[in-house]
Amino acid sequence: MAYEDFDLKGDCGTEENYLSPFELTLSTWRTMCSRYRKQDVKANRDISDNVSARDYETYFPIFRGKCDRCGKRFTDFLPPTLGRINCKKAHNNNNVGACCELCNKSRGDGDMEEDMLQFKLR
Numbered sequence: 001m002a003y004e005d006f007d008l009k010g011d012c013g014t015e016e017n018y019l020s021p022f023e024l025t026l027s028t029w030r031t032m033c034s035r036y037r038k039q040d041v042k043a044n045r046d047i048s049d050n051v052s053a054r055d056y057e058t059y060f061p062i063f064r065g066k067c068d069r070c071g072k073r074f075t076d077f078l079p080p081t082l083g084r085i086n087c088k089k090a091h092n093n094n095n096v097g098a099c100c101e102l103c104n105k106s107r108g109d110g111d112m113e114e115d116m117l118q119f120k121l122r
């Protein structure tokens, strides 16, 4: 019996390292900011402090990291979103965490439903 075979296969859970981390572009970030601003305006939240293009450099490294909630690394297949901590407040720097689409959706704070509704109305 060759015991060393077991050692070679023992390194599990590294699959996600083969995927490149998510690279946030300025144009993607601008699109996200404008989408969040629209959601907040529609819900009558105060947007005076909302995330904007000037926060790009702050979020670039955060979006290369992992989801706040499930701990999975962001990739093109699992893109980051901003999840609000306090649902009554807007997407400002003190009220958002980086989380994946799935976690954001499963939290059900209404943003995704708003997106769907807007899509249907067009």
Ligand SMILES: [Zn+2]
Pocket: 067, 068, 069, 070, 071, 072, 099, 100, 101, 102, 103, 104
């Ligand atoms: Zn997640």
